[in-house]
Amino acid sequence: MFELISELKAYPDHVVRATCIACGADAGTSVFAYTCPECGANLDLEYDYDAIQAEWKIDDLMTNPDRSLWRYAPLLPVHSPPRNRSLEVGGTPLVYANRLAEHLGFRELWIKDDTRNPSASLKDRASAIGVQHAGELGLSTIVAASTGNAAASLAALSANAEMNAIIFTPASAPPAKLTQILQYGATLVAIDGNYDMAFDLAREAADHFGWYNRNTGMNPVLAEGKKTVALEIAQQLKWDVPDFVIVPVGDGCIISGVYKGFFDLLQLGWIERMPRLVAVQAEGSPVIVNAFSAGKLVMEPVSAKSIADSITVNMPRDGQKALRALRESAGCGVLVSDESILQAQHELASFTGIFAEPAAAAAYAGLKVCHATGEIPRDARIVMLITGNGLKDIPAAQKQISFPQPVEPKMAAVERYLEQLGTLGQDHATRRKNRMV
Numbered sequence: 001m002f003e004l005i006s007e008l009k010a011y012p013d014h015v016v017r018a019t020c021i022a023c024g025a026d027a028g029t030s031v032f033a034y035t036c037p038e039c040g041a042n043l044d045l046e047y048d049y050d051a052i053q054a055e056w057k058i059d060d061l062m063t064n065p066d067r068s069l070w071r072y073a074p075l076l077p078v079h080s081p082p083r084n085r086s087l088e089v090g091g092t093p094l095v096y097a098n099r100l101a102e103h104l105g106f107r108e109l110w111i112k113d114d115t116r117n118p119s120a121s122l123k124d125r126a127s128a129i130g131v132q133h134a135g136e137l138g139l140s141t142i143v144a145a146s147t148g149n150a151a152a153s154l155a156a157l158s159a160n161a162e163m164n165a166i167i168f169t170p171a172s173a174p175p176a177k178l179t180q181i182l183q184y185g186a187t188l189v190a191i192d193g194n195y196d197m198a199f200d201l202a203r204e205a206a207d208h209f210g211w212y213n214r215n216t217g218m219n220p221v222l223a224e225g226k227k228t229v230a231l232e233i234a235q236q237l238k239w240d241v242p243d244f245v246i247v248p249v250g251d252g253c254i255i256s257g258v259y260k261g262f263f264d265l266l267q268l269g270w271i272e273r274m275p276r277l278v279a280v281q282a283e284g285s286p287v288i289v290n291a292f293s294a295g296k297l298v299m300e301p302v303s304a305k306s307i308a309d310s311i312t313v314n315m316p317r318d319g320q321k322a323l324r325a326l327r328e329s330a331g332c333g334v335l336v337s338d339e340s341i342l343q344a345q346h347e348l349a350s351f352t353g354i355f356a357e358p359a360a361a362a363a364y365a366g367l368k369v370c371h372a373t374g375e376i377p378r379d380a381r382i383v384m385l386i387t388g389n390g391l392k393d394i395p396a397a398q399k400q401i402s403f404p405q406p407v408e409p410k411m412a413a414v415e416r417y418l419e420q421l422g423t424l425g426q427d428h429a430t431r432r433k434n435r436m437v
């Protein structure tokens, strides 16, 4: 727990409780606690929905010219939005994926394209709220453990807000992500170990040095940032929520954030039902899906390994909340192989123009499994969450493609080459015929 450095309470008045998800204790809203002071489990932030409802109407939202996540400020756990909002976080497009829907035989498929955030991943939503919250607590240094995206995101948002970011990451993280972190000017501590070790060290360092801890798996503020993706999906679909939302899952923070967003809207009466959430995990990192499928509340750690680095964890830090999200939304869990993730990555990019990193493409691989098993009916309305950009891990993306041999720089050679590939197509045949006439 923090000594109060700033004049402000840990949370604004519209946050009324910080409730332990295990024992129900209230950690309070005056002083900031990461986890339950009684039992150490994660916390949920509860809002005064009546007060919010009285002051904030759908029309206010619809006429607000701010497209960023700060338009949802009455449902966020900070006293005010930052003055500097030049890096616009959130407000990402919901893309109608008609080619992909036709290809699979689904009636209605949407892609929430969160690759379009400032650092190219959904994690910017959590970082934006975390950076502002840290500042309100009077802190100027923020630490995070990450396989890459959360770290790159924190580094970007911190640079923009003139905060110091210290990142603990496995040394094996994709070079593009490490490059991003260093380019943004953050301090990088590359651990000779896995993500779980980096996580524990970051937590220890935050305690030791008095830094703000941006680790989603234990800081309740961050899920509140992630929930804005659900608020946006609901608003973009004019409050008629989808039947299914497909979410790639590692630590479980994004899916619990998505659940919280829809939960808040239900409390406000702005939507009528909770969409069914589908958790997609890599076969090599299956802890949450395994527990859910077996109907267990206790998770068994694994020695995780997958090409989808962003969702590769031995023991999910927000697993309990993720399991609750699946139970409460009548959701389901799906496991996908690395091979199917890489195939899905290429198929998604070539059918939609959206280049997803492997962890994000896992959502599409999972959707294909649900299609094959009939878990999701053909006439369902589906939203798939694409959480990070494929440029963040080029070596992984290269596994599914092969570079062409050089072609002699002459038109005849180009034509021969394209004919061999069979890509000249009908246009060319028609033009050649016309020329002959």
Ligand SMILES: [Zn+2]
Pocket: 020, 021, 022, 023, 024, 025, 036, 037, 038, 039, 040, 041
């Ligand atoms: Zn507790």
